[in-house]
Amino acid sequence: MAMAARIIxxxxxxxxxxxxxxxxxxxxxxxxxxxxxxxxxxxxxSGKSTLLNLLGCLDRATTGQYILAGQDVSQxxxxxxxxxxxxxxxxxxQSYNLIAQLTVVENIxxxxxxxxxxxxxxxxxxxxxxxxxxxxxxxxxxxxxxSGGQQQRVAIARALVNNPRVILADEPTxxxxxxxxxxxxxxxxxxxAAGKTIIMVTHEPDIAARAHRTLRMRDGLLEQHSPDAAIx
Amino acid sequence: MADxxxxxxxxxxxxxxxxxxxxxxxxxxxxxxxxxxxxxxWQTLRLGLKSLxxxxxxxxxxxxxxxxxVTAVIWLVAMGxxxxxxxxxxxxxxxxxxxxxxxxxxxxxxxxxGGFVIAYGLLRDDYxxxxxxxxxxxxxxxxxxxxxEARYVDNVTDxxxxxxxxxxxxxxxxxxxxxxxxxxxxxxxGVNVCVLGDQTAxxxxxxxxxxxxxxxxxxxxxxxxxxxxxxxxxxxxxGSMAAKDYNSDIYIPLSxxxxxxxxxxxxxxxxxxxxxxxxxxxxxxxxxDLEQVDQTADIIRTLLEKFHPVTxxxxxxxxxxxxxxxxxxMMFNLLLVLIAGxxxxxxxxxxxxxxxxxxxxxxxxxGIRRALGAKQRDIVSQFLSETIVLSATGxxxxxxxxxxxxxxxxxxxxxMTQIFPDVMSSLPPNIRQLEPRLAAWSIIAAFMISVGVxxxxxxxxxxxxxxxxxxxxxxxx
Numbered sequence: 057m058a059m060a061a062r063i064i065x066x067x068x069x070x071x072x073x074x075x076x077x078x079x080x081x082x083x084x085x086x087x088x089x090x091x092x093x094x095x096x097x098x099x100x101x102s103g104k105s106t107l108l109n110l111l112g113c114l115d116r117a118t119t120g121q122y123i124l125a126g127q128d129v130s131q132x133x134x135x136x137x138x139x140x141x142x143x144x145x146x147x148x149x150q151s152y153n154l155i156a157q158l159t160v161v162e163n164i165x166x167x168x169x170x171x172x173x174x175x176x177x178x179x180x181x182x183x184x185x186x187x188x189x190x191x192x193x194x195x196x197x198x199x200x201x202x203s204g205g206q207q208q209r210v211a212i213a214r215a216l217v218n219n220p221r222v223i224l225a226d227e228p229t230x231x232x233x234x235x236x237x238x239x240x241x242x243x244x245x246x247x248x249a250a251g252k253t254i255i256m257v258t259h260e261p262d263i264a265a266r267a268h269r270t271l272r273m274r275d276g277l278l279e280q281h282s283p284d285a286a287i288x
Numbered sequence: 289m290a291d292x293x294x295x296x297x298x299x300x301x302x303x304x305x306x307x308x309x310x311x312x313x314x315x316x317x318x319x320x321x322x323x324x325x326x327x328x329x330w331q332t333l334r335l336g337l338k339s340l341x342x343x344x345x346x347x348x349x350x351x352x353x354x355x356x357x358v359t360a361v362i363w364l365v366a367m368g369x370x371x372x373x374x375x376x377x378x379x380x381x382x383x384x385x386x387x388x389x390x391x392x393x394x395x396x397x398x399x400x401x402g403g404f405v406i407a408y409g410l411l412r413d414d415y416x417x418x419x420x421x422x423x424x425x426x427x428x429x430x431x432x433x434x435x436x437e438a439r440y441v442d443n444v445t446d447x448x449x450x451x452x453x454x455x456x457x458x459x460x461x462x463x464x465x466x467x468x469x470x471x472x473x474x475x476x477x478g479v480n481v482c483v484l485g486d487q488t489a490x491x492x493x494x495x496x497x498x499x500x501x502x503x504x505x506x507x508x509x510x511x512x513x514x515x516x517x518x519x520x521x522x523x524x525x526x527g528s529m530a531a532k533d534y535n536s537d538i539y540i541p542l543s544x545x546x547x548x549x550x551x552x553x554x555x556x557x558x559x560x561x562x563x564x565x566x567x568x569x570x571x572x573x574x575x576x577d578l579e580q581v582d583q584t585a586d587i588i589r590t591l592l593e594k595f596h597p598v599t600x601x602x603x604x605x606x607x608x609x610x611x612x613x614x615x616x617x618m619m620f621n622l623l624l625v626l627i628a629g630x631x632x633x634x635x636x637x638x639x640x641x642x643x644x645x646x647x648x649x650x651x652x653x654x655g656i657r658r659a660l661g662a663k664q665r666d667i668v669s670q671f672l673s674e675t676i677v678l679s680a681t682g683x684x685x686x687x688x689x690x691x692x693x694x695x696x697x698x699x700x701x702x703x704m705t706q707i708f709p710d711v712m713s714s715l716p717p718n719i720r721q722l723e724p725r726l727a728a729w730s731i732i733a734a735f736m737i738s739v740g741v742x743x744x745x746x747x748x749x750x751x752x753x754x755x756x757x758x759x760x761x762x763x764x765x
Binding site: 109112114115134135138139141142143147149153154155156157158166167169170171174214218 | 331338339342652653655656657658659660661662663664665666758759762
């Protein structure tokens with residue numbers, strides 16, 4: 057099966073100001089086949105946020121490899137990583153993270169505009185995405201004029217607009233009431249059913265249960281598995 | 289599975305992702321991929337404007353700082369140019385090709401002659417010597433002036449009695465209002481004719497044409513043959529040349545003045561009498577070629593030194609004065625630019641301050657943009673464009689206000705004259721008549737500097753924003 061992403065024996069160390077080294081990841085290897093829907097769980101400090109940041113190309117591993125869309129991206133520089141983010145990754149955050157001064161459609165446009173793509177087709181794709189998440193009537197609204205659920209749907213549209221290889225969702229329902237959260241989860245499931253690879257961090261077991269499989273992190277390692285073993 | 293066509297397209301794009309980063313900033317800036325040249329620049333600027341409009345007061349104050357700086361540059365330079373234009377114009381009136389030699393009274397202990405009469409100044413022999421020995425001249429005009437009382441029937445006024453030749457009119461840009469000026473024939477015959485200055489004519493002949501009438505000066509009568517037009521006074525230059533008010537003059541032939549009045553002037557003072565003997569008050573020479581002015585002045589200086597053991601004359605070279613005035617103006621302008629530069633610097637610091645606050649406030653936005661694929665230079669250009677929008681707006685408004693300099697000053701003067709006529713009339717004419725002159729270079733320079741200030745002071749906050757760790761920035765509350 058084709059892999060959307062693979063990480064191979066990834067370590068991440070932080071050196072704090074006092075000179076203390078924190079080993080946030082201590083050898084993690086995971087394969088994410090295309091069309092996967094994975095939930096990552098773990099207590100605070102378990103390394104799940106660090107893992108998500110690495111998967112999101114927001115950070116680089118101290119050692120180990122990260123292969124995304126057939127490319128080893130673990131040694132790329134800041135500009136190249138930015139480009140990878142805008143082309144191959146979609147982010148959904150707990151607090152939506154829409155830009156307040158931009159309208160719905162302008163928010164959705166951002167990943168494409170950072171690719172340098174401001175064509176009419178790009179604009180049309182943004183409109184399609186807004187339509188798809190049910191906000192086709194609110195293109196010129198500002199985030200503060202939308203409910204939490206609507207904002208998260210804009211975020212989903214924004215995460216999809218660049219047709220990413222992997223969608224990274226960090227507690228996507230964490231700020232929503234359960235009914236709205238359910239709506240968002242159904243949307244993610246529909247996307248996964250359409251073939252999208254989704255990696256989701258959550259601490260809610262019932263949300264995690266909606267994924268195909270659940271990985272648990274503990275002390276910088278994947279639980280239930282030896283550090284070098286890959287999940288297939 | 290995702291749409292296979294999309295996937296293929298994505299794969300095809302992949303290599304370009306890496307070559308793009310190697311391109312220069314400029315190439316990126318103008319690579320309006322998709323919808324035409326410069327659309328990215330325009331979009332960035334539009335976005336900057338939008339963010340600035342979120343904080344209208346804050347942006348307005350930042351703009352004000354630059355606006356004041358730019359307006360200050362333009363106004364100060366315009367006034368400086370106005371003052372020096374006035375000065376240079378007055379010097380030019382003296383004639384750049386002219387050299388003016390004037391009699392000056394030497395210090396009391398170094399005088400010729402004995403008793404109560406002191407003799408000093410230029411001699412008729414000096415005139416002859418200059419005419420004979422200096423080859424580069426086109427004309428030499430001698431002149432003698434004395435203050436006298438002129439009378440017509442019951443009208444009496446103090447006038448400047450000027451004995452001169454026919455060429456005096458042309459040399460001093462005097463124009464006739466009525467009649468004619470003195471002629472060479474008047475000079476040769478030493479006849480009693482006179483030409484009245486504008487003010488003199490109006491005082492002595494308020495209700496009638498003076499031509500053909502007789503004006504009495506001392507015990508002689510002079511027939512009026514002409515009247516000059518009003519002429520603005522020339523500048524007083526240094527100590528050697530008093531301002532000359534041509535309007536209260538009466539011109540008579542030099543030969544007539546010598547015959548009727550003579551060289552000796554006796555003035556009575558409390559208990560004592562004092563006599564001054566002066567042959568010529570001034571000799572004005574015109575040099576044929578502008579390049580020969582300095583050289584000719586040197587020749588005349590050497591010539592006069594030989595016959596005047598005491599320096600009882602002064603040589604004024606308008607061309608030299610003009611040069612000095614121009615140097616002075618340049619230094620003055622430099623000073624103004626320096627002062628205005630400080631104003632702009634302060635404006636720039638204001639902008640930087642606000643941008644630093646903005647960057648801190650928008651840390652999370654920076655994190656979001658970075659996560660969505662913004663490169664560091666995208667963030668730099670975003671914040672830099674905001675500062676440029678700020679400073680360029682300030683610059684444009686400043687230029688606009690700069691254009692209002694002249695109406696503002698003229699208007700203020702009119703109002704001040706209405707409210708405080710005494711104060712205004714006591715001001716020196718240089719200030720009363722000041723006409724600001726907008727200098728094109730100052731407008732362009734001020735605007736360019738304001739944008740430069742925006743770039744310079746925006747760069748640090750922008751780089752600071754760009755170098756934030758995206759993870760930290762995303763976590764920022």
